[in-house]
Amino acid sequence: MPSPRLHVQETNEARSGYESDVSSKTSLDSDALDDEPTCKGGKKRPRGATSKSTKAVPKEIASTSSRGKRKGGHSSPAKKKRKARAEDDAEAEDVTDIDLKDGQEVVGKVVQAPQTGWGSNGQISQHTLDFLAQLRNPSCNERGWFKLHAEPVYRRCEKEFKEFIEAFSEMLVSVDPQIPPLPPKDVIHRIYRDIRFSNDKTPYKTGLSASFSRSGRKGIFAFFKPGDESIIAAGAWCPGKDELSTIRNHILHSPDRLREILSNPEFVANFGEPRPHPDGKRQSVFGHEDELKTAPKGVNKHHKDIDLLKCRSLAVSRTFTDEQVLSSGFIEQLKSVVRVLRPFVHCLNDMITLPVDGGSDGDGDQND
Known part of the structure; x- marks a missing residue:
């Protein structure tokens, strides 16, 4: 079994230039440590002399015990336990027996990644969800804890996620050829938050x-989070002012294509009814926090498509349980959802990039 790795850092005393007491340092470096131990009264004990507390073992007892050991060949359970404890102590000493420089101290052991139980062929494992669940704990979501767990636990989780994204990308490109086949490093987001x-x-x-x-x-x-909070989403999330204005112009002039997609039975089964929820909850493209309370500037509040025109984000999402994420058929399940999303994504892409039918710019002064 490999020994656990230790994390060593300099103490505050070393970083501030602190020097230990000269007398204690001298005592450790003293030549007196090389002298023979002295007997009572200050005289040196002659070499070969035995201590008063040492008792000679009779030859008869010694020979008998040695014969008994040769005949029986087994030690008592108590001796076995003492031997096991001694071996454990020796192993612990080996782990901590490292050369520390002046001002360094051992601050913790680097946690090793489990050797078994990881996903294969692009599958997410429980180890990854467990690691992410730990980050919800404030005492774990700090740099000191993360540093001890980043090598190799987090790196192993990251490797597994990259393998999943590689399999997911391959499936995605096969369903939607408009999406380029990019390496995982170009599409995966950093785990570090922007806290500025x-x-x-x-x-x-x-x-x-x-x-x-x-x-x-x-x-x-695609977002994976433990606690049945993993999601797949698609659409235009918080588009820029010009993009949003273009989308609204398309809705004002020809909303039929988007309406047809949102009303498709498969789309409804995955993302909800194509109308605002009575309680304001998220449903289809409706219910986002940035949705307008009133009609955009220059638009009649009684317009037949006012529900779509109030949207500042046109995006949908579907949630998955941890059990679904860990299942071997998760990629295939995502594939069926991506097939439903493809017409919706293509429609929004066309709205943003193609001119409005009839060449009219519509209402370019709408609020964003």
């Missing part, structure tokens, strides 16, 4: 994510 303008200063995300599209990272979004 956030009140929440926890440094790490609690999930792993990646996104794909015909232009790079915008389009279909």
